[in-house]
Amino acid sequence: MDIWSKNKRSQVMSRILSKNTGIEQRVRRMLSTMGYRYRLHVKGLPGKPDIVLRKYNAVIFVHGCFWHLHSRCRDGTVPKTRTQYWNEKLLKNKKRDAKHIRDLRCQGWNVLRLWECEIEKYPEKIIKKLQKFLG
Helix, strand or coil: CCCCCHHHHHHHHHCCCCCCCHHHHHHHHHHHHCCCCCEECCCCCCCCCCEEEHHHCEEEEEECCCCCCCCCCCCCCCCCCCHHHHHHHHHHHHHHHHHHHHHHHHCCCEEEEEEHHHHHHCHHHHHHHHHHHHC
16 A cells, blocks of 8 residues: 555656756766866767766666666665556566667667666765776
8 A cells, every 4th residue: 555645646756857957967977077177968869877077978768766776775665555557667668778778789889787776875885886897
């Protein structure tokens, strides 16, 4: 059973952003501080990556643990209500992510996927990961 009414749940869900999220902005600040220039959500690329660094032939996806089923995170689980609906939706997201990453790599792009929980808990590790990725 949901803790909120149907109207309250609808209001909460409608406020969830698909781009320019707080966690995505945090990664962008890290990159800017490190001196990197980037573009956002390039429509011509598979999956419209969150961050594109053309100079480095690199793209970065900043994934929310729930929406992209992060397997190593407690938030990457299917809700206990409406399980079939959420299972189908979240697995579809995961398959689409894999296809976009595969397509980008086939086009010669280097792809990095960052997870919300890691960015929040270990920002220093994320900075090192970005430095290593962009070399």
